[in-house]
Amino acid sequence: xxxxxxxxxxxxxxxxxxxxxxxxxxxxxxxxxxxxxxxxxxxxxxxxxxxxxxxxxxxxxxxxxxxxxxxxxxxxxxxxxxxxxxxxxxxxxxxxxxxxxxxxxxxxxxxxxxxxx
Amino acid sequence: xxxxxxxxxxxxxxxxxxxxxxxxxxxxxxxxxxxxxxxxxxxxxxxxxxxxxxxxxxxxxxxxxxxxxxxxxxxxxxxxxxxxxxxxxxxxxxxxxxxxxxxxxxxxxxxxxxx
Numbered sequence: 001x002x003x004x005x006x007x008x009x010x011x012x013x014x015x016x017x018x019x020x021x022x023x024x025x026x027x028x029x030x031x032x033x034x035x036x037x038x039x040x041x042x043x044x045x046x047x048x049x050x051x052x053x054x055x056x057x058x059x060x061x062x063x064x065x066x067x068x069x070x071x072x073x074x075x076x077x078x079x080x081x082x083x084x085x086x087x088x089x090x091x092x093x094x095x096x097x098x099x100x101x102x103x104x105x106x107x108x109x110x111x112x113x114x115x116x117x
Numbered sequence: 118x119x120x121x122x123x124x125x126x127x128x129x130x131x132x133x134x135x136x137x138x139x140x141x142x143x144x145x146x147x148x149x150x151x152x153x154x155x156x157x158x159x160x161x162x163x164x165x166x167x168x169x170x171x172x173x174x175x176x177x178x179x180x181x182x183x184x185x186x187x188x189x190x191x192x193x194x195x196x197x198x199x200x201x202x203x204x205x206x207x208x209x210x211x212x213x214x215x216x217x218x219x220x221x222x223x224x225x226x227x228x229x230x231x232x
Contacts, residue, residue: 004160033220042121042207042222043161056219091160105151106209106220108160 002026004109006092012115018080021112025073025094031055033106034067034077035091043091049075079114087116119144121210123223130198131231138193138226140208149211150191151220152182156204164206167191178202198230 005024013019025032030051035043046065048056052072060067064083069075079086089111095104120143130136142148149168153161165176172184182193191208208223 006160040225042224044222045219048219093161105163105166107163108153110158110160113158 004092004094004107006090006109006112008112009110010113010115012117013082014117015084016081018078019082019114020079021077021090021092021114023075023077023092023109025075025092026107029094029096029107030072031095031104032069032075033093033095034075035093037089037091037111039088046077046090082114082116084116087114089113119210119212119221121208121221121223123206123208123226125226126224127227127229129229129231132200133197136195136198136202136228136230138206138208138228140191140193140223142189142191142208142210142221144210144212144221146213149213150182150184151209151211152176152180152191152193153207153209154204155207155225161207164193198228200230200232203228203230 007022011019032049034046036046037043046060047067049069052069065079067077091111092109093106095106122141124139128138151166152164154164155161164180165174165182167174167184175181180195182191184191205225205227207225209220211220
């Protein structure tokens with residue numbers, strides 16, 4: 001089966017500019033996650049969707065970050081305006097998550113590497 | 118609070134020797150435990166998971182992990198390391214209570230396998 005797709009793979013922008021990342025999860029996966037991974041650290045959850053509803057966005061900096069999953073399939077994460085500290089890899093993951101048992105494995109996309117100058 | 122600790126930033130091992138990458142956790146309820154591997158410029162790749170049952174679980178590429186409830190540990194092991202195993206390894210835990218399917222990741226351990 002096809003994996004999680006993300007684009008772009010790399011992005012360089014200047015601070016105060018805006019940027020958007022796109023993710024297409026594995027077909028049929030109800031749960032979609034966006035993570036931020038800063039160099040040398042583990043992934044930090046930004047937002048979690050169940051179908052098109054938000055389950056957890058407690059660590060999303062809502063003054064500058066936004067995300068949507070309008071049709072419950074693909075998703076977009078936006079940063080506006082970007083700051084230097086937003087330089088990181090943004091990972092998208094998905095899981096079947098339909099039963100809510102928590103046993104479902106998360107599968108990750110290749111990530112988008114963002115550099116803010 | 119839920120947390121995962123990987124006490125070693127880096128593990129060095131010679132090719133052919135056994136390897137262990139350590140992970141301990143603190144979560145509410147019975148944990149679901151996972152190991153992921155990340156190669157340079159790639160996303161995280163699933164290796165194995167423990168849900169219930171046998172404490173020793175086997176996964177991809179010859180890796181295995183042992184769940185120890187009393188020590189709240191889930192160490193990753195491989196009997197004979199390969200140079201190609203060199204990568205960044207992440208332990209993750211999903212608590213069985215509260216927010217379903219939320220994962221907590223450790224900070225990662227860089228494994229260096231030398232020829």
